[in-house]
Amino acid sequence: MAISLKLRFEIFKRDGFTCQYCGRKTPEVILEVEHIIPLSKGGTDESDNLTTSCFECNRGKGKSLLDTVLKDRDIHDETILLAEREFQLAEYNYIKKKIRERENKEIQELMDYFSSKIHGEPASAARDEFPGYLVRQCLKTMSYIDIYELIDVSVDITSKDSKGDNHTVAAAKYLSAILRNKLKEKKISTTLESYEK
Ligand SMILES: [Zn+2]
Incomplete structure (x- = not known):
């Protein structure tokens, strides 16, 4: 993703570390920054085109499909997600502090x-x-x-x-x-x- 860590953090902070689709928060879910209008359709990296979405919502999958999502992931994805969770917890704890x-x-x-x-x-x-x-x-x-x-x-x-x-x-x-x-x-x-x- 081309979005800088700083901008990503700003977006999470603005959105209260909450998925804007399903309302779940860090640390319950892993969050991502999503382009509202995709870059491929002319969307920009400006903050008003960015929103906080959880891993599942960003992939258009609801909570009920979580099992399928998990099954489809390989070890590599799993490791990245774990690292991502650690990172987000650190950001979240920083804000809480x-x-x-x-x-x-x-x-x-x-x-x-x-x-x-x-x-x-x-x-x-x-x-x-x-x-x-x-x-x-x-x-x-x-x-x-x-x-x-x-x-x-x-x-x-x-x-x-x-x-x-x-x-x-x-x-x-x-x-x-x-x-x-x-x-x-x-x-x-x-x-x-x-x-x-
Ligand atoms: Zn969500």
């Missing part, structure tokens, strides 16, 4: 912000109560700037009525509840989108 690092940084910042908003209670308590796990889930689909606002809301609302808890605990509970709702909304809207397709 970068995302994880970005999330860690954002979670830390949000946690610091949360603790700075609560007065008269120890910062360590704010860090313990901060729902970092939920925030990480939300960061997959939301901007962290939006979470700043949710922290403001949670701290403000619970400053008047903490229902017997200390303020840190009450604000963290409130924040968790809003974040859970956001995740639920997101799940519902993605399900609806996939029904509409």
